[in-house]
Amino acid sequence: MIHSRVHVSDLREHVGRTVSVCGWVNALRLQRTMQFVIMRDHTGLAQVTHKRDDGPLEAQLEALTPESAVRITGRVVDAAQVKLGGLEIVPEAVEVLNPAATPLPIDEHTALEQRMDWRFLDVRRRPATQLMFAVQTTLEQGMREYAYAQGATEMHTPKLMGTAAESGAEVFQLGYFGRSAYLAQSPQLFKQMAIAAGIDKVFEIGPVFRAEPSFTSRHATEFTGVDVELAWIDGVEDVMTFEEQMLAHAIAKVADAHGEAIAEHFTVEVTVPTTPFPRITMAEAQEILRKGGWDPVGDKQDLDPEGERSISTHIKEATGHEFVFITHYPIGIRPFYHMRAADDPSVTLSFDLLWKGLEVTTGAQREHRYDVLLKQAAEKGMSPEPMQDYLNAFRYGCPPHGGLGMGLGRVLMVMLGLDSIREASFLFRGPNRLTP
């Protein structure tokens, strides 16, 4: 007789009945008179209790190995002494659907790099990591909900480009039917093209590729980007408002769905941010930091990681807020397509968003005036020829617009208090890591 699958978290509803549970052997305790199997599925742990009887079932249970995939059919019975839900399964049949070899290649003491070699086992055995992917799902859905409610259109821009338009050095190059193609390091040029195509608000979640030999805890050669581009804005403030509202909505959704579980597994509290987020100009931020002894030489244009952490700490102390927009970046450290302030052409109408000291977003109003764009590209020493397809989008009625690019892994990293972007990815890619 076939019994349909019941999730471990639903066993309580089936006390007194025979059910099948599908999952993995979490642990085995084979005692003199009793055999205990702790089963795990994606909803929880359950105890299977068998009294030795010299029968075939005893032999089957004895032969189980940790992490084998099994279907166990048995009666669910009340058992107040059992810590796992106060119930146990008395097995009637055990089916090994895929045995796990022994020993397992990793255990709970294995270092991160080796765990990444066996990421599927690492993820499967860590309830916190399972939770992280559930949080990712909810977070994305929350961002989409907000974006759709604002009238955004989900676009899928190409990752294959004919030229390394934005900046050649950090771009992967590939063979393409006898010529070269390049991997998009962001949807930037294409989402602007979508704005020129009359899409009012562009939303995209997809992979972005960076050929940077960076080995920090926050860089990857491939990561998931959340991209937004908004047409007909009155200024960069519209972009910041969109982002803070989108994040507040999505974080509230995560807190609601997973707040307790996150507190349990990651020992962090998810605080739903109030809006508006604090804003501070780069000049103000640097003034504050320098008073605290940052950059004693006084030649830094950008914030370094230490500066990001310090200014976030300052804002947290001053306002209680975990987020801060740093605005008005100097033109020297922003790309040519960022619009410059009319009243101070040495700064751009741009921002970074920091969350608990980590940059999670870069955004800006874009320069949509063709002649100004050409001039700014020339000032950066860029030749217009390789990017003519991009520039053409500004010659036939491109509206004012601005947008943002957010790193999904960084948001998860900060939200869950992870040490490294490696742990916020399913299968991390870095200069030294292309597998599994």
Next chain:
Amino acid sequence: MIHSRVHVSDLREHVGRTVSVCGWVNALRLQRTMQFVIMRDHTGLAQVTHKRDDGPLEAQLEALTPESAVRITGRVVDAAQVKLGGLEIVPEAVEVLNPAATPLPIDEHTALEQRMDWRFLDVRRRPATQLMFAVQTTLEQGMREYAYAQGATEMHTPKLMGTAAESGAEVFQLGYFGRSAYLAQSPQLFKQMAIAAGIDKVFEIGPVFRAEPSFTSRHATEFTGVDVELAWIDGVEDVMTFEEQMLAHAIAKVADAHGEAIAEHFTVEVTVPTTPFPRITMAEAQEILRKGGWDPVGDKQDLDPEGERSISTHIKEATGHEFVFITHYPIGIRPFYHMRAADDPSVTLSFDLLWKGLEVTTGAQREHRYDVLLKQAAEKGMSPEPMQDYLNAFRYGCPPHGGLGMGLGRVLMVMLGLDSIREASFLFRGPNRLTP
């Protein structure tokens, strides 16, 4: 005085008031005593009516060019004689935010290839194409709604791979810090790894890359794939059920939100499919087709495009249904990782889904037993070494599973009756097309 932006579709609510409308010059009619500007934003068309008065406004309107991005501020007045909503805007100020050069590089008679060179203008000027992206947004959201309700997790699997595991010939190769990497031609291996990682149901929408020199109306070198993988299935039927339910839900959502507009712009009706979809084995399909004279030589293993169209027509006549699952593909035309039928090892537990004669999905139960998988790979002449990372996922308790890969562009193409996948993409990529 600043007036906030009003969408054209909302003008009726503002009759008697002064508003700003932002959009493009759709058409100009400059008559002897009157100037008419037809404005377009993403919500519709509106008429701007100005009586010549030798003033500065007259000169500004006279200098407008088609497709320029403009903000026009004026009074909304009732005008029963105006076809566009029975109202017009009497302008008070015109601001050209980005002028369009003349002449425009394409018009409504331009052939497809040249329109693709200027895709942003092509999309902007075609309300039907604008609608297509709205339909795409709704369709994806419908699929996600269904998948999430079933407990699916949104995963982002890497597009960069260390080896060309699945089949070397069709894979793009790139330089990667002194060695080679490859672009994933599907998330296949990685979504199976997610199943081995204990993710119960995997959902992903993302780019897939095919280095095939195919020049048909339905192939692209980069397209958006919808991927699903389900753990602990009882058989491939579970995968087909998931797909038909997901599609029925998503298509119903599209029909509800856009059915009327689709009928108007594409002259096709969106029929919400009933479930279950018809199913037919490959052997049955070929028998039916051969009776009709298909494949007179009698050596075809797979359906060719003509066969796909014919069998869909047959099913439509027999059952009234637009969809059909073709099941039990012979092992010779399926990859090594498809599970074979226990009662007939010459066929796989796999399917294609055809919609109105076009293949939109391939799916299968996967072989999760390590020894069987090794044997099937060897039979296909594949060496296990380059795919050891993949094979390892089956050595430590990988549950039974199956899934599907759907081409989003193909679904849009069939739904809207488009002639080519080129028109179902924002920026198409093919062997001869890497720009814009």
